[in-house]
Amino acid sequence: MARKLIIIGSGPAGYTAAIYAARALMNPLVIAGYNHGGQLMLTTLVENFPGFSKGILGPELMQEMRLQAENLGAEIIDRDATKVDFSSRPFKIWVEDEMYEAWAVIVATGARPKWLKVKGEKEFVGRGVSTCAPCDAPFFKNKNVIVVGGGDSAMEEALELSKHVNSVTVVHRRDELRASKILQERAFKNPKINFKWSHVVTEIVGDKTVQGVYLKNLKTNDVYFFKCDGVFLAIGHEPNTEIFGGQLEMDEKGYIVARDFTRTSVEGVFVAGEATDYKYRQAISAAGDGCKAALDAINYVEELKAKGIIKD
Ligand code: NAP
Numbered sequence: 001m002a003r004k005l006i007i008i009g010s011g012p013a014g015y016t017a018a019i020y021a022a023r024a025l026m027n028p029l030v031i032a033g034y035n036h037g038g039q040l041m042l043t044t045l046v047e048n049f050p051g052f053s054k055g056i057l058g059p060e061l062m063q064e065m066r067l068q069a070e071n072l073g074a075e076i077i078d079r080d081a082t083k084v085d086f087s088s089r090p091f092k093i094w095v096e097d098e099m100y101e102a103w104a105v106i107v108a109t110g111a112r113p114k115w116l117k118v119k120g121e122k123e124f125v126g127r128g129v130s131t132c133a134p135c136d137a138p139f140f141k142n143k144n145v146i147v148v149g150g151g152d153s154a155m156e157e158a159l160e161l162s163k164h165v166n167s168v169t170v171v172h173r174r175d176e177l178r179a180s181k182i183l184q185e186r187a188f189k190n191p192k193i194n195f196k197w198s199h200v201v202t203e204i205v206g207d208k209t210v211q212g213v214y215l216k217n218l219k220t221n222d223v224y225f226f227k228c229d230g231v232f233l234a235i236g237h238e239p240n241t242e243i244f245g246g247q248l249e250m251d252e253k254g255y256i257v258a259r260d261f262t263r264t265s266v267e268g269v270f271v272a273g274e275a276t277d278y279k280y281r282q283a284i285s286a287a288g289d290g291c292k293a294a295l296d297a298i299n300y301v302e303e304l305k306a307k308g309i310i311k312d
Helices: 012-023 038-042 058-071 133-140 152-162 181-189 283-306
Strands: 003-008 029-031 075-077 083-085 091-095 098-107 111-113 144-148 167-171 193-196 199-206 210-217 223-227 230-233 237-239 269-271
Touching (some): 003 012, 003 091, 012 029, 012 058, 012 098, 012 283, 029 098, 098 283, 133 152, 133 230, 144 152, 152 167, 152 181, 210 230, 269 283
Parallel strands (some): 003 029, 029 075, 144 167, 144 230
Antiparallel strands (some): 083 091, 091 098, 199 210
8 A cells, every 4th residue: 555655865854854744643654775864874973953052973863863753653664765656646666676655755865975086086995085084084093194175074074084193184176165164264273184275186096005196286287196095085965866867857966956845846756955955955954854845745645635535
């Protein structure tokens, strides 16, 4: 039998949607993914999620959200949705060869870190190349590392790394940062953090682990070897929306187009969090989106009931 609501994704958007939908007795199923919990699972202290005066660890916050959703009646499976068919109702969602049906769907699949796409990058993942300083910084005790990027993530990564490493060199392609002023100030004041302005990484080299990178100075076009033990990438994100290709309207970068807050191009399919939001990208804004998407999905299901399309 088709469910009233399936939520795909389990970051702050997905779990918040599940909390609201469960309280509305929608018996939501959350297809949480193998890497459930979203990007906060890869962070340490979260200082800007309201309600925690001393901050809260990202994984702990996600575990609390998950338990809250489960305690209220949400069902959660920790596998990836692999295919969807939104062309007829009820909607169909596959988890490998298992098929689920639902009258309403909330897409909350979030985003993932972007890669530089330079030689050596994929080869040295886990052997010196990382997209997660909080996860990997302790492995680089007293080493010298670089962080690529000039946004908030890059500054956060650099600051986190500085607690463990000997030195952090931020490699940024322009000569000014786009990070918020407070993070810039903290990074500039930190004696372990240096900057290579107007530089890009052209290749990552090493043996068993990373031994250095080739850097290009964009002002002079000089390319030279720079010795380092680790390369942390913080150059932004891309949405996890591939499985919705051809099903939902997306922009040129793959973000799902939302109208009227959470509605997608398919009536009954709603979107929340970083699968649509390339601008704010905060845990709290994703949670807020999840709340809105759930309220919209609940109303939509009520309308279907009122029309006699589905029974209680
Ligand atoms: P971002 O703001 O998009 O910054 C990405 C950085 O990487 C930019 O400096 C960009 O350079 C650089 N970059 C992109 N592609 C590159 C490439 N191929 N090669 C070299 N450099 C490249 O991404 P983000 O830092 O992940 O932040 C995303 C959003 O999350 C932002 O809205 C941010 O405010 C938010 N965020 C907030 C916090 C916080 O409040 N504590 C923490 C993390 C993230 P250009 O500057 O030249 O474009």
